[in-house]
Amino acid sequence: MKGIIFVKLNQFVDELWGEEFWDALLQEAALPSEGIYTSVATYDDEELFTLVGLIMQKQELSAQQAQFAFGQWMFKELLLAAPPEAHKFTDVFEFLYGVQAVIHVEVKKLNPEAILPVFEFIQETDNSLSFHYISPRKMCYFCEGIIQGLAAHTGQTVSVEQPECVHEGGNRCVMKVTKVG
Numbered sequence: 001m002k003g004i005i006f007v008k009l010n011q012f013v014d015e016l017w018g019e020e021f022w023d024a025l026l027q028e029a030a031l032p033s034e035g036i037y038t039s040v041a042t043y044d045d046e047e048l049f050t051l052v053g054l055i056m057q058k059q060e061l062s063a064q065q066a067q068f069a070f071g072q073w074m075f076k077e078l079l080l081a082a083p084p085e086a087h088k089f090t091d092v093f094e095f096l097y098g099v100q101a102v103i104h105v106e107v108k109k110l111n112p113e114a115i116l117p118v119f120e121f122i123q124e125t126d127n128s129l130s131f132h133y134i135s136p137r138k139m140c141y142f143c144e145g146i147i148q149g150l151a152a153h154t155g156q157t158v159s160v161e162q163p164e165c166v167h168e169g170g171n172r173c174v175m176k177v178t179k180v181g
């Protein structure tokens with residue numbers, strides 16, 4: 001996983017619980033990188049899962065709560081690092097199509113070692129969009145949070161549900177985004 005995700009996790013934890021809490025996480029995690037992260041480098045995914053696991057344990061959060069909160073906070077940070085095309089989308093559905101068609105494609109060109117999730121669009125109605133979230137990392141809760149952060153950015157209100165989820169016994173994750181109100 002790209003360093004930007006770790007650098008931002010560090011910032012997110014600092015903002016919520018303070019630097020001492022981050023330092024305590026690093027001490028307990030005893031990671032190969034020692035927690036010294038730079039945005040452009042790439043680190044083992046396991047380091048992210050270890051850190052998030054410790055946050056869950058120490059803050060008594062479920063995987064869903066922890067990843068969702070980080071994703072929701074993370075959207076505005078991703079947008080700062082996004083290619084110019086990202087700024088032309090004004091609607092959540094348009095943006096989600098844009099992530100798959102343009103944004104993640106550009107990210108991959110700039111960072112060939114990045115592993116981006118694939119979104120396979122299944123169905124669109126007037127007020128809902130469903131897609132299959134495909135990633136070996138199984139970070140669908142993080143994805144749910146990013147989508148809520150995106151909706152805050154476009155000024156829309158959406159609900160995000162997963163009619164199927166690998167963490168709930170499903171064979172795959174299906175994200176269903178519905179515009180409400």
Ligand code: HEM
Nearest residue numbers: 001002078079081082099107114115117135137139143146
């Ligand atoms: C705003 C522009 C965006 C940029 C610049 C961006 C960039 C990135 C980058 C750099 C990573 C790390 C990949 C790696 O280290 O291998 C990532 C991961 C991810 N992105 Fe995006 N992203 C953006 C928007 C979105 C949106 C709107 C969604 C949700 C619908 C999304 C879903 C994800 C997920 C779920 C991951 C975690 C990795 C995984 O699931 O395998 N991204 N993105």
